[in-house]
Amino acid sequence: xxxxxxxxxxxxxxxxxxxxxxxxxxxxxxxxxxxxxxxxxxxxxxxxxxxxxxxxxxxxxxxxxxxxxxxxxxxxxxxxxxxxxxxxxxxxxxxxxxxxxxxxxxxxxxxxxxxxxxxxxxxxxxxxxxxxxxxxxxxxxxxxxxxxxxxxxxxxxxxxxxxxxxxxxxxxxxxxxxxxxxxxxxxxxxxxxxxxxxxxxxxxxxxxxxxxxxxxxxxxxxxxxxxxxxxxxxxxxx
DNA sequence: CGGCTTTGACCAGCGC
DNA sequence: GCGCTGGTCAAAGCCG
Ligand SMILES: [Zn+2]
Numbered sequence: 001x002x003x004x005x006x007x008x009x010x011x012x013x014x015x016x017x018x019x020x021x022x023x024x025x026x027x028x029x030x031x032x033x034x035x036x037x038x039x040x041x042x043x044x045x046x047x048x049x050x051x052x053x054x055x056x057x058x059x060x061x062x063x064x065x066x067x068x069x070x071x072x073x074x075x076x077x078x079x080x081x082x083x084x085x086x087x088x089x090x091x092x093x094x095x096x097x098x099x100x101x102x103x104x105x106x107x108x109x110x111x112x113x114x115x116x117x118x119x120x121x122x123x124x125x126x127x128x129x130x131x132x133x134x135x136x137x138x139x140x141x142x143x144x145x146x147x148x149x150x151x152x153x154x155x156x157x158x159x160x161x162x163x164x165x166x167x168x169x170x171x172x173x174x175x176x177x178x179x180x181x182x183x184x185x186x187x188x189x190x191x192x193x194x195x196x197x198x199x200x201x202x203x204x205x206x207x208x209x210x211x212x213x214x215x216x217x218x219x220x221x222x223x224x225x226x227x228x229x230x231x232x233x234x235x236x237x238x
Numbered sequence: 239c240g241g242c243t244t245t246g247a248c249c250a251g252c253g254c
Numbered sequence: 255g256c257g258c259t260g261g262t263c264a265a266a267g268c269c270g
Contacts, residue, residue, distance in 0.1 A: 109242075111263080113260065113262095115260075116260090
């Protein structure tokens with residue numbers, strides 16, 4: 001039941017009428033594939049974050065309900081107490097040369113070790129906004145399928161993603177914050193899906209924005225497609 | 239020159 | 255204590 005609303009599948013069915021040049025069409029198709037792949041990953045991410053959030057919430061409830069006077073709490077060995085950890089796997093093909101992952105943030109590599117039960121090394125990254133942002137991640141190829149990268153993220157960013165030359169954002173991702181609920185409406189009116197979970201929608205939105213604005217041409221094409229679709233829809237309504 | 243990668247050293251936890 | 259292993263530091267080097 002919970003995962004009902006966690007379905008950000010923006011199936012836009014963007015059939016851009018007749019695109020005059022085929023080369024960029026294929027290019028767009030490739031990028032669409034890439035983005036849908038990323039969308040899948042983000043889906044997993046949202047799910048993982050949701051479970052993390054529920055776990056954390058339960059933990060906080062327990063903590064606030066029963067505050068044991070035992071202040072002899074040791075410096076928590078499990079430093080992952082507050083930092084949520086989530087792992088994801090992404091398929092990578094031609095970029096087998098480098099282990100740089102484009103996920104919207106900028107990372108600084110600070111280590112690489114070989115692990116025991118995996119022939120491929122593991123790379124350690126820290127967010128470039130350190131130390132203000134404590135996010136870390138590890139990236140390692142899968143043991144069997146070396147074309148699959150397994151990334152383990154730890155913590156959450158406390159800054160905006162470095163959207164390179166952040167221009168005016170396309171209007172279809174509009175955050176209308178009311179009270180404590182954020183609605184992310186990328187559909188025509190009446191189809192607005194509202195959720196009460198602020199954090200995940202925010203993260204989803206910022207990830208979407210970062211991934212979309214990374215390629216301005218694609219964002220433009222998408223925006224035009226959506227606006228065309230909205231216009232068509234509105235016309236059909238009237 | 240500044241930020242990043244590379245890469246060996248270093249350290250902490252753990253099992254023996 | 256010793257050695258193994260995963261995680262981090264930092265010096266050196268690379269690159270725009
Ligand atoms: Zn960050």
